[in-house]
Amino acid sequence: MSATKKILIVDDEADQREYLATVLEDNGYAIVTAEDGVRGFELARAGGVDLITLDISMDNESGIKMFRNLQGDEATKSIPVIMITGVSGELKGFIERSKRLTPPQAFFEKPVDRDTLLDTVKSLVS
Amino acid sequence: MDTIHETYFNAMPCYVTVQDRDFHIIDANEKFIKRFGDFRGRYCYQVYKQQPEKCDPCPVERTFADGRQHRSEEIVRTLDGRDVSVIVYTTPIRNGNGEITSVMEMSTNITELKVLQNQLADSRKKYHLLFEEVPCFISMQDRDLRIVEANRLHREAFGTYYGCKCYEVYKHRDKACHPCMVQQTFIDGEIHHHEEVVTDRHGRRINVMVTTAPVLNGSGEVETVIEMSADITQIRQLQSKLSSVGMIISTISHDLKGLLNGMDGGIYLVNTGMEKDNKDRIDRGWEMVLRNVDRIRGTVLDILYYAKDREPEWTALNAKDVAEEVFGIIKPKAAKSKVRCERQIDITDGHFEADAKAVRSLLINLMDNAFDACRVDTKKNDHAVVLNVSETPEAVTFAVKDNGIGMNQEVREKAFTLFFSSKGAGGTGLGLFIANKIAQSHGGNIVVESAPGEGTSLAVTMPKKRPENIEVTEIEK
Numbered sequence: 149m150s151a152t153k154k155i156l157i158v159d160d161e162a163d164q165r166e167y168l169a170t171v172l173e174d175n176g177y178a179i180v181t182a183e184d185g186v187r188g189f190e191l192a193r194a195g196g197v198d199l200i201t202l203d204i205s206m207d208n209e210s211g212i213k214m215f216r217n218l219q220g221d222e223a224t225k226s227i228p229v230i231m232i233t234g235v236s237g238e239l240k241g242f243i244e245r246s247k248r249l250t251p252p253q254a255f256f257e258k259p260v261d262r263d264t265l266l267d268t269v270k271s272l273v274s
Numbered sequence: 275m276d277t278i279h280e281t282y283f284n285a286m287p288c289y290v291t292v293q294d295r296d297f298h299i300i301d302a303n304e305k306f307i308k309r310f311g312d313f314r315g316r317y318c319y320q321v322y323k324q325q326p327e328k329c330d331p332c333p334v335e336r337t338f339a340d341g342r343q344h345r346s347e348e349i350v351r352t353l354d355g356r357d358v359s360v361i362v363y364t365t366p367i368r369n370g371n372g373e374i375t376s377v378m379e380m381s382t383n384i385t386e387l388k389v390l391q392n393q394l395a396d397s398r399k400k401y402h403l404l405f406e407e408v409p410c411f412i413s414m415q416d417r418d419l420r421i422v423e424a425n426r427l428h429r430e431a432f433g434t435y436y437g438c439k440c441y442e443v444y445k446h447r448d449k450a451c452h453p454c455m456v457q458q459t460f461i462d463g464e465i466h467h468h469e470e471v472v473t474d475r476h477g478r479r480i481n482v483m484v485t486t487a488p489v490l491n492g493s494g495e496v497e498t499v500i501e502m503s504a505d506i507t508q509i510r511q512l513q514s515k516l517s518s519v520g521m522i523i524s525t526i527s528h529d530l531k532g533l534l535n536g537m538d539g540g541i542y543l544v545n546t547g548m549e550k551d552n553k554d555r556i557d558r559g560w561e562m563v564l565r566n567v568d569r570i571r572g573t574v575l576d577i578l579y580y581a582k583d584r585e586p587e588w589t590a591l592n593a594k595d596v597a598e599e600v601f602g603i604i605k606p607k608a609a610k611s612k613v614r615c616e617r618q619i620d621i622t623d624g625h626f627e628a629d630a631k632a633v634r635s636l637l638i639n640l641m642d643n644a645f646d647a648c649r650v651d652t653k654k655n656d657h658a659v660v661l662n663v664s665e666t667p668e669a670v671t672f673a674v675k676d677n678g679i680g681m682n683q684e685v686r687e688k689a690f691t692l693f694f695s696s697k698g699a700g701g702t703g704l705g706l707f708i709a710n711k712i713a714q715s716h717g718g719n720i721v722v723e724s725a726p727g728e729g730t731s732l733a734v735t736m737p738k739k740r741p742e743n744i745e746v747t748e749i750e751k
Contacts, residue, residue, distance in 0.1 A: 161532065161536065163536040163539055163540070163562050163565065163566065164532070164535060164536060164539065166539065166543075166558070166562065167535065167536065167538065167539025167540075167542060167543070167562070168539075170539070170542065170543055170546070170555075171542060174546060205528075234527075234528040234529070234531035234532050257531065258531040258532050258534065258535040259531060259534040259535040259537075259538050260535055260538070262538075262542070
């Protein structure tokens with residue numbers, strides 16, 4: 149039997165973190181949370197994280213910067229990332245045009261479709 | 275007069291007469307006779323001006339009096355009735371004893387010159403009038419960006435600041451603007467256009483379309499630069515209103531997406547809590563629903579305040595209660611952000627009339643801004659936001675003070691402008707615009723005091739009694 153997969157949720161909104169954490173915990177995942185990109189990157193580097201859900205607009209450090217840090221670090225570059233944001237379409241275009249960033253594994257636009265999110269998480273951590 | 279002198283006398287290209295002490299013309303050259311007729315037995319003023327009495331002052335009389343040459347400008351009338359402008363020179367003629375026996379008067383026709391002079395003066399007057407009255411702000415700057423000339427509209431709007439730097443007068447800055455179109459024109463000698471927001475001496479912000487053009491000296495070098503600014507404030511207000519509709523939809527929809535996700539989360543927690551008979555989860559879910567409903571309501575109110583002049587729902591309030599309520603909402607956020615949050619309530623009465631929700635929203639907005647200003651200030655370790663409440667017999671004042679990053683004058687002046695945000699992606703530029711609109715809709719105002727690196731104070735003063743006439747100033751980008 150495979151070990152419980154650990155998901156890091158990075159979002160500056162407490163409600164969003166609690167929502168995602170509850171949904172994912174209910175589906176058998178272990179959860180760690182961070183409220184900004186600085187703390188999120190620390191937790192990702194600490195190891196043991198199988199997937200990251202990442203908000204973009206955050207007060208302290210944006211999701212884009214954390215995503216860039218993740219990609220630039222050997223210890224974190226292979227962790228799959230799901231970006232969850234209110235401006236998914238524009239962001240997707242921005243990242244796809246960016247020469248310095250490899251697009252994340254998935255984009256989700258708020259409000260998130262739970263079933264699709266769970267399917268995506270399942271496929272990325274398996 | 276011998277023949278040769280008579281020849282010279284007659285050939286003189288001007289009108290020449292010789293007069294005695296009684297102003298009788300005793301001799302005249304041919305040019306004079308041709309233009310003014312027979313002089314014999316007549317006085318100078320009769321022949322020259324066709325008038326009954328001598329001129330006052332009379333240059334001939336002065337030469338008889340002091341023995342010196344005199345010059346004057348006169349208008350004389352020829353035989354055919356034309357007025358002719360002349361320059362008159364008078365010279366004494368003396369006898370062997372040195373006594374003045376007569377005066378020679380030479381008059382040179384300067385009518386054409388005079389016409390040209392008048393045309394030039396008229397032309398100058400027209401250009402001056404054009405410069406003065408053109409409905410634009412016009413100034414001329416030297417290489418040090420000092421204002422050396424300005425038209426009437428400019429002087430009325432910005433004051434008479436000859437010798438002052440243009441950026442001090444227009445922008446209240448202590449450094450040149452970047453980019454500076456005037457400097458650009460000095461460098462390349464080309465015409466440049468740029469849009470700016472300037473502030474007149476009454477503090478009114480004016481959107482201007484600036485055109486700079488070189489003024490060359492005789493060597494073809496740029497000596498000064500003329501800066502012409504057309505007031506496009508009304509156009510910008512209209513454009514801003516139209517374009518902001520699109521921007522506001524985009525901004526608000528982004529916010530609403532997050533809030534809807536929060537609602538989804540709350541509903542999920544409530545539903546799964548009921549399935550699992552988990553009361554704690556149900557409670558947390560319901561709190562989440564309520565919180566997000568409240569935030570959606572706030573966002574919708576913001577849209578309404580922006581979209582139209584929403585009438586306040588006037589109720590009797592107490593400033594202390596309002597401050598305590600806002601403080602209660604804000605304090606958890608303060609604890610999270612490690613910014614000290616204090617309140618100083620210095621009132622004995624504090625009753626006033628206002629829209630409770632609007633005032634609460636306004637103060638939360640100002641407090642949020644204060645926290646943001648502290649959060650981005652990396653130069654200090656200890657930050658505090660203080661909500662101070664005071665009153666006069668007529669008004670209550672809520673002052674939100676922080677020791678955060680502070681604002682320079684340019685940011686301060688634009689702080690209440692729609693969609694202006696100094697927070698980059700972190701701000702929508704709606705908050706302070708709406709805060710100001712709420713204050714104005716209550717007959718109040720917000721006074722900003724701020725210094726870079728020191729912090730900011732935003733003081734909202736509202737009348738205690740509901741005012742009868744309220745003017746809401748449209749402040750746009």
